[in-house]
Structures are given as C-alpha cells and as structure tokens.
Amino acid sequence: MPVDVQNMQKVFARPNSLTDAKSTYCPGCHHGILTRIIAQTIDELGIVERTIGIVPVGCAVFAYRWYRCDAIQAAHGRASAVATGVKRANPSLIVFSYQGDGDFASIGTAESIHAANRGENITVIFVNNQVYGMTGGEMAPTSLVGQKTTTTPQGRDPKLFGYPIRFSEMIAQLDAPVYVTRQALYDTKRIKEATKAIKKAFTNQVKERGYSLVEVLATCPTNWRMKPIDANKHVANVVEKTYRLGDLVNRG
Amino acid sequence: MGKRLLLRGNEVIAEAAIRAGCQCYFAYPITPQAELLQHMAVNMPRLGRTFIQAESELAAINMVYGAASAGVRTMTSSSSPGISLKQEGISYLAGSNLPAVIVNIVRGGPGLGDIAPSQCDYFQATKGGGHGDYHMIVLGPSTVPEAGQLTMLAFELADQYRTPVMLLADGMLGQMMEPVELPEPIEISSLPQKEWATNGAKGRDPNIILSFDLDPEVLKQMNLILQERYRQIEAKEVRYEETATGDADIAIVAYGTVARIVKTVIKMARAEGIKLGLFRPITLWPFPSQALKKLSEKVATVLTVEMSAGQMWEDVRLAIAERAETPFYGEMGGVIPTPQRILSEVKKHAG
C-alpha cells in the first residue's frame, strides 16, 4: 500500500520540554523513559516557564541538559534542601528534584526526610535501581539482600551491611506528605501508571497541596550485568518482592 | 540613622541582614550565635520572609544555595563546628558563582572545643575552607556597630561579585552589647535584576546553575573566571584601619575584638611613653598586604596579636618579609588577651 504522505498524522513526538541533547545513559536504562515522562508532564501542565529542576550527583548529574527549563546542579544528597531553598525564595516556581537511591536514601537521608516532614510544596522523583551506577556499581542503601555489587562481591550480607531501606515507607510515616507512591517502568502498563503518578505529583504542587514523592524502580543493566529485557524481568520478578508497587500515601 | 539602641552583636547582625534585604535565612542552633537565629525566627516571618530552622548545617547551607539560585538575598549563620559542616556548600556556592552571606561567630576549637571567643577559624575562612581553588570575601568587624555595617556591605559585595561573603566575628562580639545606630533598610525592589538566576525560563533560554564540567579545559576556563574575579576584588575591595601609626615605633596587627582591646592598650602604652600604633585589617581576604608592607617600612616592630596560634601571623609575615621584626602573641582555647597581657608583650619588644 502506498503511503499517503499528505494525510499523515503525527501520533508521537518529542515533548516540547525535552531538549535534543544526546543522552548519556546506558542502553536499556530506565532514566531515559522517566526523563521523557517528566518532560511530557511539564508540557501537559504548561509549566515549563516556571519549572526549576534540581539535579543530583550520580548518573543523572547531566539531567540539566534534557529539559527546556531552568535547572540547578546540587551537591550529593542535598537536592531536597536546595529545592526547599528555591521554593521558599519563590513559591510561584514549580520545583522538582530528581534523585537516585544513593543521593536520596543514603548521603541525603536527613535532607530527604526533613523536606518531607516540613511538607515542602515540591515534587521529588526518587530513582531506585539498587546500585551506584556512575561510580562503578557499588552497593546502594536499597541493594537487595544477597545482591552482588563491587563492594559486596559475596552478595549483600545484612549482618554486615544491613537490609534494603524502604525509604518511601519511612516517608509515608510522616504526617505532612500528601502523596507517596512507588512505581515501575518495566512494561507499558507500568509506564502508563507511572506517568499518571508523576502527573499527580506535579499537579499536587501546582495546586499547592504539599509534598509529593514518586519512587521509581529502575533498571541498571550495565551494573546488574544483565541484558535490558532480563533487567526488566528482574524488576518484575525479584525487586518488586522487596519493594511493592502502589500508593503509600494519597491525601490528594 | 535612627536612635541609639543597646544591642548584642548577634542581634545587630541579624537586624542588619534584614535591613540589607535578606529574604531567606536558614540555620541550625549553636552557641554562641543563638540570639542571631532567635532574632530571625521572630522577625523574618513578621515581614513575610523565610526563616527555616534547618535539620543540619548541611541542609541550611544547601537551602541557601537554592535561595541564592532563585535570585534572592540569603544568609546562614553558625559557629565554628557548624561552619565546618557548611564547607561543602560554600565550595559549591563559590564554584556556581552564587552570592550569599555566611556568618561565623567563632568559638574555641578544634573539635567540639568550647563556646568561648576565638579567632581560630582564620585559615578556614581566608584560605578556602572547602575543596577547590576558591576564596570568599572575609570581613572582620571589631565593634557591634561595625558588625551591622559590614553585614550590609557583605550583601552588597556578594551580589556585586557573585560570591559567598563571610562575616568572621568571635563569640565576644556576638555576645556583647554596645550602643548602635542601625543602618537604614534598603529597598528590595530597587536591587538590580539577576539575569542569571533560575527563576523561570520565560522568554529566555534556560539558566543553569552548576559548578561542574567533566571537560578539564572547560573547567579550567570556569576556574580562570573565578581567579580573574579574585584579582578584581584584591584590587578594589581591600579595607583596613590604622590608629596612631603616624609616629609609632611599634605597631600591632590585630583584627576583630582583639583590635578594639588593642585600642585600650595604645592609651596605656603611650601613657608610659611607648609609641604604639594599630594596623587593623577589615577585609581578612583580601588581606591588606600592600598597606601593611608600607607601614612595616616605618616601624621597627610589627607585633601580631590574635586569639589563635598565629594564623593571620602567616599573612603578616608574607606581607612584611624582612622589613621589620614580626613577633607574635596569641591566646587559644577561648582565653582572651586582656589589655595588661598585651601591654606586657609590647614592652618585651619596645625600645
């Protein structure tokens, strides 16, 4: 059948809020999908001109390149504190932080918990791939029991290194947060649900409802030493057993 | 100028920050700067401005980083151990070209030390206490009124040079009371726009605040910009005061509260026929090396007096080289050099 170029319809395009800068993420990594979802959300809410992204130290250190909004590169773990400073200085801005598991749940533990406890009207995206990607595959606070990393070559032994932290569950114990949820990206159903969750987390801020946290279970095929498809399966079959998907707090 | 009020140094610094247009203040409690935090807790919300008691010094300085990025005047304050925690954030502020004011009401160290007055953080303040090739402007007030004036100046210089500025005062200045006429408040709306601020990419390309580039050549260029700015600051912003140096045979170099104690010593010494003068650096970085060098050509002896083991003394000797004798007298651990103690040191070197 000949293609009717005249009447072709555009059904999929790069969100306006996403730049065409070349990705620095590894093939099969979920950061790319997540970046797109956030850009699409910024488009849908029409907030690109007043959005400030706070980017972390870690694989997402270059994230200021992907969005057509202002951005601030924060010190390791301090993104939630930096987001607090921006939002308090100018509450009309929409402020999101994008933080990995080491950033958010290890070195930034205090800043993460207390921004949530103050109910800062910000949106936090917490990417949990259970490993330190950029520095070379070391153990993360969220690494699974028995997980082999470059610093737990025999597998994570809870007697020596503790258990995987369910950080979102900790945040969910606080009175202030309005929305705490855990999502995944390993198939289209999960991507659709995660997209909804992220939109809700941004909408909460636009409507001045308060603190929202979206934890996203992501893959790291490189450091997990898996093929991307196997990595997706690993999240569904293994990671989800430790980190259950779904809303933990929803006071919207 | 308003009427004279009897106020503590800590209160005056806080009130001057408010009058300088500080819109966001973040800090964690620590002695001996608690009154500063408490003054802000009462007065910032009244003005519709931001006060947060942060969960840590790390969080406070990073909130400052965020507020500075958003383009408002912002400040944090602490005392020595807390300032150590802030070094990470100060390095990031310097690397990201962000204006902010940091107040250090110095206490005895190292470690937990004590809560008595000290000048033992001079190295940390003036030599770049965090990682990387950077400086910040460091101002050393000597009296309570001057603490207010230099707080106002700190905000001006921070904005002008896009750099962190530290007010370095010891615990005595923070705690003592003295009559002061508070400076007139500035009009926040009259401050110049900060074109670089991350306050929404409306009608312009996105602004990015960062201290980071993995390409060494690019990072070198970023460093050269900083160094060029430091040369400008050294050329234009050196401040110092000379007292009774005109006919002096011996001069003391001292800053902060030690310098005011020396003013009493000058009277005592001159009553005994010793021609003593005072050279007081007001900017500790940039250090007034040229002026001190000039003075050292006129006097036989330049005695450095500090509440430290001799930290500023290094800068004094660098400036003077071999032009004069450069003895040192210091106290540590929160012990204050009293007028009598300083006078007896002067006598060792006079005549």
Next chain:
Amino acid sequence: MDNSVVIAGFGGQGVILAGKILAQAGMNHGLEVTWLPSYGPEMRGGTANCTVVLSNDPVGSPIVDNPTALIAMNLPSLDKFESTVATNGVIIMNSSLIQRRRKQKDVRSFSLALNDLAQKVGSVKTINMIALGAYIKASGIIPLSTIQTTMAQMLKKDGKDKFIPLNRKALKEGYNALQE
C-alpha cells in the same frame, strides 16, 4: 576615666539583668558603654558574671584586667574577683552569703546584707536591684532616678510592668543602705 564593674553571683541572682540595666542607663545618661556577659551552656544554677564599662570616650576593650568596682553576690564571686579590683576601687559584697571579710586593703569595701534588704523590700528576687542601687551610690556615675527610669522602661518592654514598683523601691533601698 573609665568606670568598669564586674557583677558576679549565682545564676538566678539576676546579675546579667543588673548589668544590662546599668549599661542601658549609662547609655541613656550619654555615656559610651559595653556590656559583656560570661556565657555558659547552663541556663540556671551555675555561676554568672558580666562586665560593664562606662566611659566618656568610645570604649576600647570590653574586658578589663582591673575593674573599678566589683559586686560580689556570693562567696565564689568574691574569691574569684576580689584581687583584680583596681586600687581605690569599690567592692560591694553580699554579707547575707559571705561570712569572711575582705582581703584587699586599698579598696573601698561595703558589706551589705543584700538578701535581707531584698526580703525587707518584699522579695528576695530584688537582690540585684538592691546591689545596683548601692553601686550607683558608691560610684556616683549615674543618678538614681536615671537607673529607676531605665529599669521601668526595660521591664515594661518585656511586659513585666507589675514588677516595676517593687524594683524601684529596691533600687532606692540599696542606694540608701550604702553608707560611707
């Protein structure tokens, strides 16, 4: 000449406040002043002292080797500071809590039963105002009325109006109790 006074006692005896009132009154009287507290982690119960310098000229050092006056509200304060008092200086010692006599010879020393005088006025808490009144008399640096007015203004500002008459009385009681 500079007047400098060290006011020392137990935490809770009001030495810090007495110093503040003296400094404020000095400023109101047109003098240059500094007020320097000793400060510690304890809020109550420890020892406390402050140094007030009053001068016609800008004050250099806020700490003094040899104060022209000492108000010792208890024995540890006398033990600690007595030997520092300048020649011909003033010592006001609280004989309610201090049994020993002065050791310094070349000073003007006054023993006053501050606790008893405060009780007589109506509250032992006015002990600091009794002492301050006595100091004003001994030093002659500020009129009694200026101290009284300053005290009233400061208490009013803190919402403690109801304590003003009592403290006014205490200042006067201390002033009158000091006899050369």
